[in-house]
Amino acid sequence: MDKIDVRTAPVIANDQVAPDMFLLRVQGAFPAKPGQFYMLRAWGINPPLSRPMSVFDRTDKLLSFLYAMQGQGTQLLARLLPGDKLVLFGPLGNGWNQQGDQIALVGGGSGIAPLFYTAKVFGKVDVYLGFHAKPFLLRTFEQVAKQLYVSSESGENGQKGLISNVFQPHGYDTCYACGPYAMLEALRHPCQNAGVPLFVSLEERMACGIGACLGCMVRTTQGLRRVCQDGPVFRAKDVIWDD
Amino acid sequence: MDKIDVRTAPVIANDQVAPDMFLLRVQGAFPAKPGQFYMLRAWGINPPLSRPMSVFDRTDKLLSFLYAMQGQGTQLLARLLPGDKLVLFGPLGNGWNQQGDQIALVGGGSGIAPLFYTAKVFGKVDVYLGFHAKPFLLRTFEQVAKQLYVSSESGENGQKGLISNVFQPHGYDTCYACGPYAMLEALRHPCQNAGVPLFVSLEERMACGIGACLGCMVRTTQGLRRVCQDGPVFRAKDVIWDD
Amino acid sequence: MINLSVQIGNLALRNPVIAASGTFGFGQEYSQLYDTSRLGAICTKGLTLHPQQGNPGPRLWETPCGLLNSIGLQNPGVTSFVEEDLPKMKEMGLVVIANVWGNTVKEYGQVVRKLSNTSVDAIEINISCPNIPGQPITGEQIARTARVVREARKACKKPLWVKLSPTGEGSSLQLARAIQAEGANAVCAANTFRAMAIDITERKPVFRNIFAGLSGPAIKPITLGIVYELSLALEIPVIGVGGITNWQDAVEFIMAGAYAVQIGTANFIDPFCGIKITEGLTTFMENESIKSWEDIRGCAHQ
Amino acid sequence: MINLSVQIGNLALRNPVIAASGTFGFGQEYSQLYDTSRLGAICTKGLTLHPQQGNPGPRLWETPCGLLNSIGLQNPGVTSFVEEDLPKMKEMGLVVIANVWGNTVKEYGQVVRKLSNTSVDAIEINISCPNIPGQPITGEQIARTARVVREARKACKKPLWVKLSPTGEGSSLQLARAIQAEGANAVCAANTFRAMAIDITERKPVFRNIFAGLSGPAIKPITLGIVYELSLALEIPVIGVGGITNWQDAVEFIMAGAYAVQIGTANFIDPFCGIKITEGLTTFMENESIKSWEDIRGCAHQ
């Protein structure tokens, strides 16, 4: 595993790509596998906790995050200007392990964030993106997707409705999904019925980010697991969903 | 009195004018008399208190502050960039009342801050500035001073030593002073002996800034007084100095 | 029309947002900023029988999301308040809650008696100031507290509120029940926490009294818990105070069972805080179609 | 050479910076970041007789400069700890303080007995977890606490530390003196504060247990005051814990009388916090020509 470290990196850009969605790029060579995340902060002791964010993209020169502006931490992130400093702790978590040839990545809402770098690294994967409102970053995703499927409530630039209705598991070797609980839920049965292994990236509130505080547990068939250290990626069938 | 208000104003500039000294300019027409101050903040709830800062200068279009970067609040102020927002609460305090024709303003350290606007408004006053290290903003002060006297530890650009040693009260109708306690102390007896009324601007920790919390009291011959509301300017002879 | 009003025993307030004692003077200062009669009520600075000078400085110290104060009940004394300050407050249309401190049990009675025949709207007994030297937190002594409340009750024709300490027995249910039994009309939870700071350069405590009182956002989760417990245990209304900074905090306290909230340190964070909270509460009631605070008061109890 | 070492009863630590229980696992995780044997010691996650699952989620909630947690003592049980985790910790050269919780008085004894014959360096009895449902803060019952300590003392050949609650009688001098009388070698002050949060959208408490434990910078001024008082009142060493975030905080606690400090929530603010504090303390001793902590320990007492 790549060494986990805390680093301070200069912000290159922090662009608003949709209402309440920002693409934050920082300078530097950071190690990270698809599906891994960093704990981010750009403030002192308040709020006390850093914010977990998946790697949206990385190169030898930069690392980027796609995030939804919501509460106080992400509001502070959204204020960052080029030249400001971001503190990064990572890379954390297990990430996705490529398995099979025909791969589908399904993302909903801010859950589309980890899919770009994943598609880029895996290569030749179909990408399904579900948006609440107007879709964004489609050109960006087109560059790395074999096929790009898009849906939103309005149907703008794609189909109308939920991405879990658009996605059909048949023909895929594996499916990787990240998004709201309801979306993951909706993918489970189709994948199970089609015999397609489904891997999901989960979200829980995190304090330490490395498995020490036991704050981010998820119930699995193997017992309690730490989302930060044992996940965030789990096999859907291992997760106990009736929570 | 001008109406006290809370306003948010855009930062025009926040220039470092000496090591740890910054000149912060914000846009807008703010009312303020010489010697008055504002409570400044540029952060959320931590630190909880705003920072009292004297008006360095004002015009119809801008308001400026000269401040020493020290603890966490002023460190956050020092990070402000043009376009950022500053929250201002004021104008507060009594300020100086012009009295007599031959006026001396004496400032030491960050206590020079209120003297620029005072000199500009009063007109034709002698200004004495004491610096710890290398003097700064001398050209700026020259524009508003009848005579400018400068001293510092090194003697660079002026005399060597304390400004309280340079200043001679004889011939002045009134003296206004702002600076460290030791400087104010050192001015008291010469002024008293020369029969020159001395007005001092005091500093105390402040919470409310308008006289409601009783956090900033100073002992005077008339009893306890609030530095924020009854001051910050007091007649030196009214202050009980043996604290 | 949204109705924010609230009934605390006999006392009706136009809204549940009260300025906390010691942070709002006698209402004059903040009236330079806005019409303070738009607040539900204003608690005065703590009043004692005789004028008090309070503590020597420093009186304030910042902590993470908190404020330590060691004002030490500086006040002009109850007589001067009644003659000078109260008329001005009433003229401005303020609902006045007189906050009272007694250096002895008897003094509580004396101060309350002086206030009882005036136009103050209620009396709030402070049994929990951590800033009086040599004085243990009186809230820690159930028996004495009961005597204080009894004495005050006897002297008082007005609504009588009792302001608890957040620690020690001062916050215990047993103490609160004793206070209720003595006839208090409401309890306020809570005062500042006994706490301290050390100046590491000077190598000594920052405050002359060593201990001071901690207030501000830092303490909110603790006082919220106290209010939750007290409002389950008591029949009389509980008023929340401690760290409330925005309307969301106020709603948390109301859902925990509070009839009203007091705003202290947050006035220093934003001088318009009190007004903003009333505005936020109005919008909240509107958006959630809440007709009366009774619809949601204590709804977090399980 | 700067000497940061400290002697707590029989136990010598290379420096006074200890990782607090529950925030540092069994030391493995942070060892991915730095050599954790550079810390004075590491307190383990609370150990119980049998494995425990802990509380259902959510387990974490942010507050102003603070953190509410409701982990609920999830742990693999003392036996598994002794077999699996302890050997790894000792191999890494860590000084291990085993933190212990008992669901009954007897259980405290049983867990302590199991640990007493192992290579742990000290045992820290947690009598103050606010996260066990239905369980009152045991620190609030002097008599029961004395029995717990007596039971543990009997079972324990190691240094025995007792970790207090910050509120209620748990922090009272009377309780601390009782603990001292039962033969504890040190007290740790303090654990998290009983506190809560309400989700105003859901209109119910955030945590299933309603109450959770508040930690972090927010509480520092209160725990500092407790340490100051305890270290004046007790003969045995006091260890400070609660909100310590930087070396200046650590120095405040030492000047208040603490022999060592524990770092909890601050590890989440900055994972290198513990190491940075030891470095800051080194520079501080250097700059101030302090030879030994005894030169300044308790210097703020007046």
Ligand SMILES: Cc1cc2nc3c(=O)[nH]c(=O)nc-3n(C[C@H](O)[C@H](O)[C@H](O)COP(=O)(O)OP(=O)(O)OC[C@H]3O[C@@H](n4cnc5c(N)ncnc54)[C@H](O)[C@@H]3O)c2cc1C
């Ligand atoms: C492994 C992982 C990867 C993530 N990747 C992304 C991403 O790439 N893009 C993105 O937009 N979001 C991502 N999230 C969710 C993101 O962490 C939260 O939206 C964010 O922490 C909310 O912070 P806030 O300041 O807006 O909210 P606040 O309400 O201020 O947060 C309060 C606390 O709750 C935590 N919290 C709130 N919502 C969540 C959540 N959904 N998941 C975890 N913690 C939460 C915060 O981290 C903080 O500790 C990820 C979450 C996890 C666990």
Ligand SMILES: Cc1cc2nc3c(=O)[nH]c(=O)nc-3n(C[C@H](O)[C@H](O)[C@H](O)COP(=O)(O)OP(=O)(O)OC[C@H]3O[C@@H](n4cnc5c(N)ncnc54)[C@H](O)[C@@H]3O)c2cc1C
């Ligand atoms: C009326 C008035 C006018 C002032 N004008 C100026 C000015 O024009 N330029 C300038 O550089 N300084 C001025 N000061 C001093 C300035 O307010 C403090 O230097 C500043 O508040 C320190 O904040 P900090 O964040 O650096 O320190 P911190 O250590 O973080 O401050 C902690 C708390 O102590 C208070 N505090 C610390 N030092 C002082 C002090 N000397 N006076 C008052 N409160 C203090 C802070 O406001 C804060 O509440 C003035 C003070 C007063 C009372």
Ligand SMILES: Cc1cc2nc3c(=O)[nH]c(=O)nc-3n(C[C@H](O)[C@H](O)[C@H](O)COP(=O)(O)O)c2cc1C
């Ligand atoms: C500067 C200051 C002075 C105070 N004076 C009093 C007082 O005189 N009487 C009293 O009962 N409480 C007093 N308090 C306590 C407050 O009324 C309130 O209970 C406490 O600050 C907690 O609320 P907060 O966190 O909203 O400030 C004072 C608080 C502060 C900060």
Ligand SMILES: Cc1cc2nc3c(=O)[nH]c(=O)nc-3n(C[C@H](O)[C@H](O)[C@H](O)COP(=O)(O)O)c2cc1C
């Ligand atoms: C996530 C978490 C888990 C904790 N678990 C335990 C525990 O198992 N046993 C214990 O005695 N204290 C436990 N504590 C309390 C800490 O050890 C410490 O006493 C408290 O957090 C105050 O210190 P801090 O402000 O530095 O975090 C826990 C604290 C946190 C934040």
Ligand code: FES
């Ligand atoms: S966040 Fe601490 S264990 Fe996962």
Ligand code: FES
């Ligand atoms: S700062 Fe509140 S009275 Fe002066």
